[in-house]
Amino acid sequence: MSVPVIEVRGLRKLFTRQQKPEGTWARFKATFRPQTISQEAVKSLDLTIEKGEALAFIGPNGAGKSTTIKMLTGILHPTAGEASVLGYTPWKQREPLAYRVGSVFGQKSQLWLHLPPVDTFNLLARIYELDWTAYLKRRAELVDLFELADLIHTPARKLSLGQRMRCEIAASLLHRPEIIFLDEPTIGLDPVAKAAIRDLIRRANKEEGVTVFLTSHDAGDIEQLCRRVVIINHGQIILDDSVNALRRDFMKTREIDLKLSAPFDGGLHLPGVSVLKAKGYGVKIGVDTALTPIDVVVGEILRAYQVQDITIQNPPMEEIIAAIYRGRSEPA
Amino acid sequence: MKKRLLKYREVALINIRSRWAYFWDQMLSSWFLVVVLFVFVRLWKVTYSAGGGGAIDGYSLTEMIWYLVATEALVMSAPRVHWAIEQEVKDGDLAIRLNKPYSYLLFHFSGYLGEGIMRVATFALVGGATAYLLVGGVDFNWTSIPGLLAVYLTTTTISFFYSASIGLVAFWLEDISGLYFIFDKLKWILGGLLLPIEVYPGVARQVAEALPFRHMIAGPARLFVKFSWTDAAALLQSQLIWALLFGLICAGIYRLGVRRVDLNGG
Numbered sequence: 394m395s396v397p398v399i400e401v402r403g404l405r406k407l408f409t410r411q412q413k414p415e416g417t418w419a420r421f422k423a424t425f426r427p428q429t430i431s432q433e434a435v436k437s438l439d440l441t442i443e444k445g446e447a448l449a450f451i452g453p454n455g456a457g458k459s460t461t462i463k464m465l466t467g468i469l470h471p472t473a474g475e476a477s478v479l480g481y482t483p484w485k486q487r488e489p490l491a492y493r494v495g496s497v498f499g500q501k502s503q504l505w506l507h508l509p510p511v512d513t514f515n516l517l518a519r520i521y522e523l524d525w526t527a528y529l530k531r532r533a534e535l536v537d538l539f540e541l542a543d544l545i546h547t548p549a550r551k552l553s554l555g556q557r558m559r560c561e562i563a564a565s566l567l568h569r570p571e572i573i574f575l576d577e578p579t580i581g582l583d584p585v586a587k588a589a590i591r592d593l594i595r596r597a598n599k600e601e602g603v604t605v606f607l608t609s610h611d612a613g614d615i616e617q618l619c620r621r622v623v624i625i626n627h628g629q630i631i632l633d634d635s636v637n638a639l640r641r642d643f644m645k646t647r648e649i650d651l652k653l654s655a656p657f658d659g660g661l662h663l664p665g666v667s668v669l670k671a672k673g674y675g676v677k678i679g680v681d682t683a684l685t686p687i688d689v690v691v692g693e694i695l696r697a698y699q700v701q702d703i704t705i706q707n708p709p710m711e712e713i714i715a716a717i718y719r720g721r722s723e724p725a
Numbered sequence: 726m727k728k729r730l731l732k733y734r735e736v737a738l739i740n741i742r743s744r745w746a747y748f749w750d751q752m753l754s755s756w757f758l759v760v761v762l763f764v765f766v767r768l769w770k771v772t773y774s775a776g777g778g779g780a781i782d783g784y785s786l787t788e789m790i791w792y793l794v795a796t797e798a799l800v801m802s803a804p805r806v807h808w809a810i811e812q813e814v815k816d817g818d819l820a821i822r823l824n825k826p827y828s829y830l831l832f833h834f835s836g837y838l839g840e841g842i843m844r845v846a847t848f849a850l851v852g853g854a855t856a857y858l859l860v861g862g863v864d865f866n867w868t869s870i871p872g873l874l875a876v877y878l879t880t881t882t883i884s885f886f887y888s889a890s891i892g893l894v895a896f897w898l899e900d901i902s903g904l905y906f907i908f909d910k911l912k913w914i915l916g917g918l919l920l921p922i923e924v925y926p927g928v929a930r931q932v933a934e935a936l937p938f939r940h941m942i943a944g945p946a947r948l949f950v951k952f953s954w955t956d957a958a959a960l961l962q963s964q965l966i967w968a969l970l971f972g973l974i975c976a977g978i979y980r981l982g983v984r985r986v987d988l989n990g991g
Contacts, residue, residue: 408987468823470984491826503821505739507746512739519735520825522728548746 398572398604399442399465404474406435406460406628434460436628437474444571447598447605449619449636451612453711457628458608459498462574465606466496479571492521495570495603497561499577504549510560511545514567521568528567535563539593555586562593572604573597579614591617612644612707626714643716647687648706649678654699661697666690674701732827733835740839751844755851758797762852765793765919766859782923788950789921791863794852795946796918802844803884804837807905810892815899819986830889830979837885838878845877869952873945876957879964880945886971887912887941893975896982917943937967 412428414420435457442448452458463469465478467487476483481490504513518528536542539559544552552560558578565573575594579587595618597603607618615622615636622639624632632639648669651657657676659668665684670677680690687705694700708716744751773779773786784792810833813819822829856863891905898904913919916938925933933939944960 463820466824468820469986487823488826488828491824494824496824498820501818501821505743507743508739512742516735516739517825519728519732520827522732522826 396444397441398444398479399440399606400477401438401440401465402475404435404438404440404461404464404476405433405472406457406464406469407472408432408434434628435464435471438625438628438630440623440630440633442604442606445598445602445604446621447595447619448607449615449622450606450608450625451610451615451622452608452625453610453714456625458625459576460628461625462496462576462606462608466494466574467491492568493570494572494574495565495568496574497558497565497576497578499558499575499580502549502557502561503564504557504560506550507548509546509548510541510552510564513549513560513564514545517564517567523568531567531569535566538596539563553586555582555589558582558586558590559593562590562597566597566601566603569601570603572606575605575607575609577609577611578607579609579611587611587613594618612709612713616640616644616707624714624717631714632717639713643713644708645681645683646708646712647680647682648708649680649690649694650702650704650706651676651678651694651698651700652702654701657698661693663690663693733831736827736832736835737839737842740836741843744840744843751847752851755801755847758794758801758848758852759855761797762790762793762855762859766790766856782921784921784924784950787860787863790856790860791950792921792946793919794849794856795949796942798845798848798852799880799884799942799945800913800918802841802848803888804840804844805888806833806837806885807888807892807901809833810889811895811901814895814986823983823986829983830975833889834882834885837889838881841881863950866952869948869957872952872954872957873949876945876948876960876964879961879968880941882968883937883964883971884941886968886975890971890975890978893978893982896978896985912938912941915939916941917946921947937971940964940967 409429409431412423412430414423414428434455438457438461450458450461460469464471465476465483467483467485467490470484478490479493483490503517504510505516514532518525518532523531536545539562541560541563544556544560549557549560562575562578573594578594579590582590591614594605594607598605598618605618607614609615619636622632622634622636623630624639632643653674653676656673657668657671659671661668661678663685665681667679668676669679678690678694680687691703691705694703769786769789773781773789781789813822822832825832887908888905891901891908894904895901915933915936917925917933922930922933922939922943933943940960940963944964948957948960
């Protein structure tokens with residue numbers, strides 16, 4: 394039986410911003426009569442998330458993803474609407490809720506930079522009021538799972554971004570949260586570190602049953618981690634579907650960047666494959682995977698050319714959103 | 726209850742450890758106190774010799790210099806909690822503070838206490854050694870230590886609420902540095918940073934005695950050089966009243982401000 398852990402109805406957040414007019418006199422006048430504008434970051438959001446789900450909450454910059462997470466963790470008070478997270482109203486019951494959820498903000502660190510992560514872990518154990526013996530056991534589990542043995546005694550500022558993020562996620566899982574909010578956890582990471590972080594999130598979801606609420610504008614995070622995807626744009630949900638459906642309908646294209654050992658001769662003739670750009674040894678190829686699967690295209694490239702470097706990219710979020718809007722306006 | 730207290734103790738301890746990581750930097754920065762004391766010893770020696778060498782309003786030269794050691798150690802060691810709060814509001818780091826099960830103000834208070842203890846110990850050590858070399862030791866009663874520690878705790882509590890209240894204004898103003906500058910200097914002047922309140926002329930003395938600032942500087946410093954249990958009890962009593970009042974003001978500003986948090990964006 395499905396158990397909803399997050400229920401949101403008509404959630405709205407309006408920010409008021411002060412405008413700084415151009416020109417010295419106008420700026421002087423604005424000191425005494427400030428001009429403000431309102432910006433609706435989240436517009437009447439409705440959402441239900443079941444226990445154990447891995448949900449990708451995605452959208453371009455400024456879409457309202459982080460604002461939504463901050464309302465659901467009780468950091469921001471909404472302008473209107475209701476939300477229940479594990480039965481709590483986040484902005485009214487922030488403290489009791491905090492014992493049962495975890496959060497990771499990709500651009501903010503909860504680690505004490507001048508101290509080794511183990512000190513932050515110990516602090517968090519006290520903050521979450523964990524039984525010390527149980528905490529030590531849990532820490533050992535996470536150190537093992539996240540391969541942190543060599544890292545937890547090194548000052549956090551000396552760790553790489555990927556290593557730090559592994560410690561951040563481990564820190565957020567110490568108190569065995571039922572829901573983990575991850576706000577762009579792979580931002581700025583290299584592909585290897587991204588893969589490691591995705592693997593850890595997947596294991597937390599699958600092995601420990603943690604409900605994952607993930608925001609990202611990296612389409613790879615969605616495809617590899619989540620079963621359900623909610624796309625938000627300008628503060629509104631524009632798509633709520635399975636990742637499989639998203640992949641089938643709106644993520645059909647891939648871009649392949651190649652660096653060859655010899656100049657590209659243009660000889661790649663497969664259905665749905667087009668050369669987007671070719672200059673000297675470098676070539677960018679667009680692939681419609683509905684017509685030719687990506688593995689077939691890569692196989693053909695490797696057979697026909699000597700490849701020095703290859704990168705396969707998902708379509709950018711802006712393109713997926715444009716495709717969703719196009720899909721809606723076009724007749725079926 | 727015990728677990729609740731343990732979390733704040735751990736916050737204080739992690740702040741001590743974090744400061745300890747910069748022990749030598751801090752020792753180096755405390756050399757400014759050596760310069761201040763050197764200058765003031767020169768000035769006071771001239772003043773005292775012009776007045777015939779007797780006490781000024783009950784303070785001998787040695788007591789006056791040790792009073793200065795105490796006030797400077799208290800002021801210079803105060804952690805910049807107003808700045809930390811302002812940065813958290815400005816940079817959005819409030820998000821990683823507010824998502825934990827603790828009181829935001831108690832979290833900062835524990836940190837303030839932990840960092841403050843480390844810093845005041847350094848300044849007291851450097852300042853005390855300098856004063857001892859320049860003017861000799863003050864008549865210190867070692868049995869007064871528990872009383873002085875209790876007063877240090879209440880002094881730190883008032884100072885925290887005072888600075889944190891200014892920092893929390895960042896929920897409304899973009900930059901609180903101007904506001905802090907005014908309130909900080911007000912505290913210095915009316916709190917008796919450079920001179921004991923007893924030395925102030927007529928009305929100025931009455932004003933300084935009526936206001937809370939002396940409880941953050943002059944009161945504990947005077948007790949350090951002229952300790953008596955009666956004075957300690959009287960000071961503690963009035964400090965507790967001011968701590969309660971400042972605490973209520975600070976909590977009120979926080980409650981109003983946290984509803985206005987405006988951390989949009991990633």
